[in-house]
Each structure stands twice: as structure tokens, then as C-alpha cells.
Amino acid sequence: MRSYGQYCGLARSLEVVGDRWNLLIVRQLLVAPARYRDLVDGLPGIATNLLADRLRDLEESGVVERRLAGSGSVVEYVLTPWGSELREPIESLIRWSTPLMVRGPASDSFRPEWLALAVPALLDKRVKVRRAATVGLDIGDQRLQLRATRAGFEVGPQDGRERDATLRADPAYVLGLAAGALTLSDAHALGVVEVEGDESVVRTVFAA
Amino acid sequence: MRSYGQYCGLARSLEVVGDRWNLLIVRQLLVAPARYRDLVDGLPGIATNLLADRLRDLEESGVVERRLAGSGSVVEYVLTPWGSELREPIESLIRWSTPLMVRGPASDSFRPEWLALAVPALLDKRVKVRRAATVGLDIGDQRLQLRATRAGFEVGPQDGRERDATLRADPAYVLGLAAGALTLSDAHALGVVEVEGDESVVRTVFAA
DNA sequence: CCGCATCCTCATGGATACTG
DNA sequence: CAGTATCCATGAGGATGCGG
Numbered sequence: 001m002r003s004y005g006q007y008c009g010l011a012r013s014l015e016v017v018g019d020r021w022n023l024l025i026v027r028q029l030l031v032a033p034a035r036y037r038d039l040v041d042g043l044p045g046i047a048t049n050l051l052a053d054r055l056r057d058l059e060e061s062g063v064v065e066r067r068l069a070g071s072g073s074v075v076e077y078v079l080t081p082w083g084s085e086l087r088e089p090i091e092s093l094i095r096w097s098t099p100l101m102v103r104g105p106a107s108d109s110f111r112p113e114w115l116a117l118a119v120p121a122l123l124d125k126r127v128k129v130r131r132a133a134t135v136g137l138d139i140g141d142q143r144l145q146l147r148a149t150r151a152g153f154e155v156g157p158q159d160g161r162e163r164d165a166t167l168r169a170d171p172a173y174v175l176g177l178a179a180g181a182l183t184l185s186d187a188h189a190l191g192v193v194e195v196e197g198d199e200s201v202v203r204t205v206f207a208a
Numbered sequence: 209m210r211s212y213g214q215y216c217g218l219a220r221s222l223e224v225v226g227d228r229w230n231l232l233i234v235r236q237l238l239v240a241p242a243r244y245r246d247l248v249d250g251l252p253g254i255a256t257n258l259l260a261d262r263l264r265d266l267e268e269s270g271v272v273e274r275r276l277a278g279s280g281s282v283v284e285y286v287l288t289p290w291g292s293e294l295r296e297p298i299e300s301l302i303r304w305s306t307p308l309m310v311r312g313p314a315s316d317s318f319r320p321e322w323l324a325l326a327v328p329a330l331l332d333k334r335v336k337v338r339r340a341a342t343v344g345l346d347i348g349d350q351r352l353q354l355r356a357t358r359a360g361f362e363v364g365p366q367d368g369r370e371r372d373a374t375l376r377a378d379p380a381y382v383l384g385l386a387a388g389a390l391t392l393s394d395a396h397a398l399g400v401v402e403v404e405g406d407e408s409v410v411r412t413v414f415a416a
Numbered sequence: 417c418c419g420c421a422t423c424c425t426c427a428t429g430g431a432t433a434c435t436g
Numbered sequence: 437c438a439g440t441a442t443c444c445a446t447g448a449g450g451a452t453g454c455g456g
Contacts, residue, residue: 001228002429002446005253007313007379008322009305009329010235010298016308018228020209020448027218036419045213047449052420062307073456075419082307089300090218096293097217099270100224105215114216121217171215210427210448228429244438255430260439283438 016061017086021046021054023093026079026086029064031113033078044109058083091121098122098179104172112139115174116155119146122178123153136166137174146174153178224269225294229254229262231301234287234294237272239321241286252317266291299329306330306387312380320347323382324363327354330386331361344374345382354382361386 001019004011017023021043028034028042039051055077058064063083069076079086094117115137136158137144145163147154209227212219225231229251236242236250247259263285266272271291277284287294302325323345344366345352353369355362 003316004232005316006232006322007309007316007318008232008235009302009309009326009383011232012308013301013305014231018226018231020226023222023226024212024214024216024219027216037417040419045449047451048420049422049450050448082304085304089297089304092297092300093221094217096290096297097221099290100220101215101217108211108213108215110215114214118217175217248438253430255432256439257431257441258429261429 112142136163302329320350344371
């Protein structure tokens with residue numbers, strides 16, 4: 001990106017991450033380290049030459065590191081510690097986007113992994129979880145887990161933990177649920193995730 | 209901006225504010241509502257056709273409002289309530305930029321008004337102000353006030369309030385001071401602004 | 417296959433001149 | 437003063453090539 005030539009933190013940040021696709025690449029790497037192919041898949045619409053360019057730029061500027069994973073000759077991209085600190089501004093932008101999300105996906109593509117960032121960003125830290133619960137989310141062909149503990153919310157890949165229930169989830173519904181908890185908790189209400197039995201019923205209760 | 213075609217809050221945010229110059233325009237309007245000429249001056253390097261384009265875009269997407277100010281026929285640009293909520297992500301990016309600011313302005317241009325955003329963003333809310341103080345900052349030909357109260361820090365244009373001291377300030381010094389308070393308070397120290405006498409001496413004390 | 421590099425076309429950005 | 441109009445330079449997007 002061409003320099004703005006301004007001694008301003010925002011301008012200098014944007015010279016590093018303001019280029020098209022850059023923050024979306026960081027989004028993918030915040031979910032998990034990834035190989036080139038994972039990034040191509042997780043960034044529908046990106047041209048491969050751009051991805052290669054951007055990865056070089058981000059590496060040069062110290063946001064991303066290229067490392068050899070596993071058995072040796074496999075290249076993997078990881079965020080540097082400084083790069084990981086982009087979680088904050090990215091979560092802020094996700095919160096800011098709620099008015100843009102209410103109309104649903106329409107014809108846009110969707111990847112379940114994006115919820116792993118969005119849901120914790122939207123769920124206000126002040127929301128009290130009454131009863132810890134782990135809910136399986138079946139979205140398309142992927143399965144995620146939404147974990148509600150007294151410490152907060154977390155969304156991640158399926159792990160070995162017990163599920164209290166399974167929900168065949170629509171992405172817009174999950175985001176709406178999270179955003180609802182955010183909005184209502186701003187009004188000093190409590191968002192509570194409750195699981196009924198061991199079946200596919202998840203109820204969100206907002207109590208004053 | 210061309211759509212990313214992704215049902216993701218970050219992607220949809222960037223479709224609104226991801227275009228070059230957009231966030232910097234919002235930065236200017238976060239400081240104060242402004243006329244076209246103010247924006248041209250506050251955004252050194254922008255081409256006038258781009259500014260006009262971007263203002264139209266931002267108006268269409270509901271970030272900016274064009275309104276008639278003062279005695280009638282004078283157009284002024286203001287942030288909508290939703291647009292004002294961009295303060296959060298912008299402040300996050302300013303915090304993220306600290307490693308990029310330590311090398312100083314070099315040949316970049318600088319406007320004192322930018323401190324009005326950066327300093328409150330950098331000063332950690334947990335920093336305890338021991339003694340309330342109002343310090344005048346002479347930067348170039350503009351004069352600002354840094355107000356430290358028990359409620360937090362604030363930087364704004366000169367107002368009628370009494371000054372405890374006046375500081376001929378270098379922008380990099382002011383930013384470094386604020387960033388220092390952020391860093392050290394993260395390490396559980398306290399940043400304290402102290403004013404000595406009524407002269408041009410400002411001392412920053414960090415106590416464990 | 418995976419991880420890019422090249423080539424080409426078209427959209428966007430930048431500088432400057434100009435106008436109501 | 438508040439923008440348009442114009443022209444050129446740069447960057448994005450898409451297809452394809454190619455070595456490991």
C-alpha cells in the first residue's frame with residue numbers, strides 16, 4: 001500500500017493491514033495456523049497471486065510468520081504475537097457490523113470457522129452464564145462446539161468433550177443469538193444459554 | 209469497494225469502511241464535524257475527487273450525514289450514531305500501531321488534532337490519576353489541552369479552563385508518554401502525570 | 417496435487433486543471 | 437469554496453503455467 005505520509009497511528013496501521021484482503025487473511029489465521037491451500041479455501045474469492053503477494057507483505061511487516069510444520073517440508077502460516085493482537089480491532093469491527101448482518105447471508109458464502117471469531121466477539125463479557133453447557137453446532141458439513149462456561153463463551157472445532165445437545169444451526173441464527181445477548185446486556189439484562197434435555201433444543205433466556 | 213461475498217462481520221464491515229481513506233475520514237469526523245475544506249486540510253495527500261467519492265459512499269452506507277450548519281447554506285459533514293461507533297475499532301488500531309510509531313514522524317505530516325484520538329486511546333483506563341491537572345500543549349501553531357481527571361484522560365481544543373502548566377510538545381513525545389502509561393499499566397504499574405509549579409515542567413512518574 | 421509466478425484485462429486511485 | 441472532469445499510473449481479478 002502506498003504510504004499516507006501521516007504521523008498518525010491509524011494511518012500507519014492501515015499501511016500495514018489496510019490493503020484489500022489483508023485483514024481477512026489475519027481473520028483466517030486467528031482461527032488457526034493454516035497452509036496455503038487452507039487459506040485459498042477459507043478466503044473464497046481471493047486470487048492466488050494476491051494471496052501470495054499479501055502473505056509476503058504481511059511477513060515483511062512482521063504480522064505473519066512462515067514456518068515449517070509437522071514432519072518438515074510443509075509450509076504453514078502463523079500470526080506473530082503482534083499479529084495476534086489484531087484480534088482486538090477485528091472483534092471491534094465484527095461488533096460494529098451487526099446492522100450489516102441482520103439481513104442474513106443472501107448469496108454470500110459462509111464458513112463455519114468464522115463463527116469461532118464472531119460469537120465470542122459478540123457475546124458480552126458481562127453476560128452471566130447460569131449453567132455451563134456445551135452445544136454441538138451442525139453447520140453445513142462441519143461441526144463446531146459452542147461452549148458456555150462461567151468464564152465466558154468459546155467456539156471451536158469439535159473436541160472430545162461431552163455435548164449437552166446438538167443444534168442444526170443456521171449461521172444467521174447463531175449470530176443473531178450472540179448479538180442479542182450483546183444488545184440486551186448493554187441494557188443490563190442477562191443472556192443465558194440453556195440446554196433442554198439432550199435433544200436439539202437450545203433456548204436463549206433474557207431475564208431483567 | 210467490490211464485495212467480498214462472504215457472510216462474515218469483518219468482511220461486511222470492510223465493504224463499508226475498508227476502502228482507502230475511508231477510516232481516515234471517519235477519524236477526522238470523530239475529532240469534530242467538519243466542512244469539505246477542513247477535511248481536505250486534515251487529510252494531507254487526499255485527492256479532491258476521492259474525498260468527494262468517499263463522502264458520497266459513506267453517506268449512502270449510513271456512516272456520515274451531510275447537514276446544513278450555522279446560518280443555513282453551509283454544508284457540514286457529521287458522523288451518524290452508527291458511524292461514531294467506529295471509535296472503538298479505530299482506537300484499537302491506534303493501540304496496535306504503537307510499534308510503528310516509536311520511530312517518530314520522520315518526513316510524515318502531522319496534525320495536532322490527531323492526538324485528540326490517540327492519547328485517550330493509549331492511556332489505559334486503569335491508570336490512576338493522582339492529581340487532576342490541565343496541561344496546555346503547544347504543537348506547531350495549534351494549542352491543545354490535555355486534561356487528566358480522576359475519570360480519565362481527555363485531549364481537546366483549548367477551552368476556557370485554567371492550565372496548570374504549558375508544554376511545548378513534540379508529537380512523538382506525547383504519544384510515547386501515553387503509550388508508556390499503557391504498557392506499564394499492563395504490567396500493573398501506575399502511570400501518573402504530575403505537574404510541577406505552574407511552569408513548563410511536566411513529569412511522568414511510574415511507580416510499581 | 418500444492419505453492420506459487422506470469423500474463424492480460426479492466427477497475428480504481430492519484431494528480432491536476434477546471435467550473436458553478 | 438466545494439466540488440467535477442480529465443488523464444495517467446497502479447492494483448485487482450481471472451486464467452493459466454509450471455516446478456517440486
